[in-house]
Amino acid sequence: xxxxxxxxxxxxxxxxxxxxxxxxxxxxxxxxxxxxxxxxxxxxxxxxxxxxxxxxxxxxxxxxxxxxxxxxxxxxxxxxxxxxxxxxxxxxxxxxxxxxxxxxxxxxxxxxxxxxxxxxxxxxxxxxxxxxxxxxxxxxxxxxxxxxxxxxxxxxxxxxxxxxxxxxxxxxxxxxxxxxxxxxxxxxxxxxxxxxxxxxxxxxxxxxxxxxxxxxxxxxxxxxxxxxxxxxxxxxxxxxxxxxxxxxxxxxxxxxxxxxxxxxxxxxxxxxxxxxxxxxxxxxxxxxxxxxxxxxxxxxxxxxxxxxxxxxxxxxxxxxxxxxxxxxxxxxxxxxxxxxxxxxxxxxxxxxxxxxxxxxxxxxxxxxxxxxxxxxxxxxxxxxxxxxxxxxxxxxxxxxxxxxxxxxxxxxxxxxxxxxxxxxxxxxxxxxxxxxxxxxx
Numbered sequence: 024x025x026x027x028x029x030x031x032x033x034x035x036x037x038x039x040x041x042x043x044x045x046x047x048x049x050x051x052x053x054x055x056x057x058x059x060x061x062x063x064x065x066x067x068x069x070x071x072x073x074x075x076x077x078x079x080x081x082x083x084x085x086x087x088x089x090x091x092x093x094x095x096x097x098x099x100x101x102x103x104x105x106x107x108x109x110x111x112x113x114x115x116x117x118x119x120x121x122x123x124x125x126x127x128x129x130x131x132x133x134x135x136x137x138x139x140x141x142x143x144x145x146x147x148x149x150x151x152x153x154x155x156x157x158x159x160x161x162x163x164x165x166x167x168x169x170x171x172x173x174x175x176x177x178x179x180x181x182x183x184x185x186x187x188x189x190x191x192x193x194x195x196x197x198x199x200x201x202x203x204x205x206x207x208x209x210x211x212x213x214x215x216x217x218x219x220x221x222x223x224x225x226x227x228x229x230x231x232x233x234x235x236x237x238x239x240x241x242x243x244x245x246x247x248x249x250x251x252x253x254x255x256x257x258x259x260x261x262x263x264x265x266x267x268x269x270x271x272x273x274x275x276x277x278x279x280x281x282x283x284x285x286x287x288x289x290x291x292x293x294x295x296x297x298x299x300x301x302x303x304x305x306x307x308x309x310x311x312x313x314x315x316x317x318x319x320x321x322x323x324x325x326x327x328x329x330x331x332x333x334x335x336x337x338x339x340x341x342x343x344x345x346x347x348x349x350x351x352x353x354x355x356x357x358x359x360x361x362x363x364x365x366x367x368x369x370x371x372x373x374x375x376x377x378x379x380x381x382x383x384x385x386x387x388x389x390x391x392x393x394x395x396x397x398x399x400x401x402x403x404x405x406x407x408x409x410x411x412x413x414x415x416x417x418x419x420x421x422x423x424x425x426x427x428x429x430x431x432x433x434x435x436x437x438x439x440x441x442x443x444x445x446x447x448x449x450x451x452x453x454x455x456x457x458x459x460x461x462x463x464x
Contacts, residue, residue: 025140044100064129398428
């Protein structure tokens with residue numbers, strides 16, 4: 024359904040071009056309330072679909088004042104445009120159908136306007152505005168529908184039958200209460216029925232046959248009724264025999280089911296165990312035992328091995344898989360497997376720390392932009408350093424770009440001639456980068 028309805032063939036002063044406020048395309052939330060008719064990059068398209076389904080789109084150039092398409096700011100980022108009934112250079116309100124605007128401008132997110140329906144003035148008058156057509160409709164039904172309306176539909180009998188007396192004749196035939204109570208009854212024109220002034224013998228015979236057929240139909244209906252009564256009062260010879268047969272079949276099937284159920288193993292002492300079922304259970308348990316033995320005998324090629332009897336029978340009986348039980352029994356063995364060699368040597372710290380008063384080549388770092396804080400490329404980066412808490416001074420070498428927001432600098436020995444070094448990297452439109460280094464003598 025359209026969002027708005029307008030009268031077709033009417034000049035429209037203010038048709039909305041956007042449903043929601045125009046929004047800035049940088050932060051995606053600031054309302055653009057000051058957009059002129061000739062704003063940079065402004066492109067406005069009018070989309071229209073006729074009632075027959077023909078679609079078209081037309082570029083519209085807004086005007087300031089006194090034009091055919093005057094652009095007006097309504098406030099809070101909402102704008103309207105004028106559409107003439109005729110004479111416009113691009114679009115006119117001269118066709119019934121549905122239309123909407125789309126647009127874009129520099130610095131503004133693309134937008135869409137409401138769907139507008141264009142139809143005859145009389146329809147809007149009837150359904151919306153409550154004009155003459157609506158008043159006539161209301162008078163006709165009087166607000167409560169035809170039954171309670173004070174203004175009824177008028178039927179012109181003279182126009183229907185061509186006879187001015189038709190209404191009086193109709194009233195006389197029914198007398199206001201329908202055929203049964205009417206003083207003037209409907210009559211059968213024998214001449215029209217049979218083609219003669221009186222029905223002939225053949226016609227009378229056909230009527231007699233028709234009456235007999237009606238009587239037979241009545242008798243058939245009566246027989247059906249008697250059959251229904253017979254079913255309701257049946258003494259049971261045929262129906263009872265069928266019911267007895269079904270009952271016997273049920274007794275047989277229930278007995279068979281009871282016999283089969285007796286074969287199922289149960290803990291009830293009154294029912295004997297089924298040997299076949301017990302054998303299957305035994306086989307399954309033996310297979311499970313073999314799998315368990317394989318796990319306990321594992322030599323550890325795919326994991327840590329468990330020593331023989333590492334989990335005692337007592338532990339199995341008392342929730343042997345509990346965390347405490349596992350820790351008691353296998354903890355030492357896991358430790359032994361992991362620390363098979365008593366001594367562990369860590370790599371010397373000197374191999375990865377920055378050395379004091381020693382050149383560090385191609386020290387890498389990332390710079391981010393100050394808006395989205397994403398890696399920034401193409402920056403001119405200034406590098407300064409502070410040695411042992413002294414003021415910042417320029418580094419000996421300049422910064423060069425690597426790629427994808429990464430940069431590098433060769434820190435000279437003089438830049439690192441201290442125990443603690445502070446590095447600061449800055450660039451226009453970028454976040455400052457501050458780093459600390461502890462050197463090794």
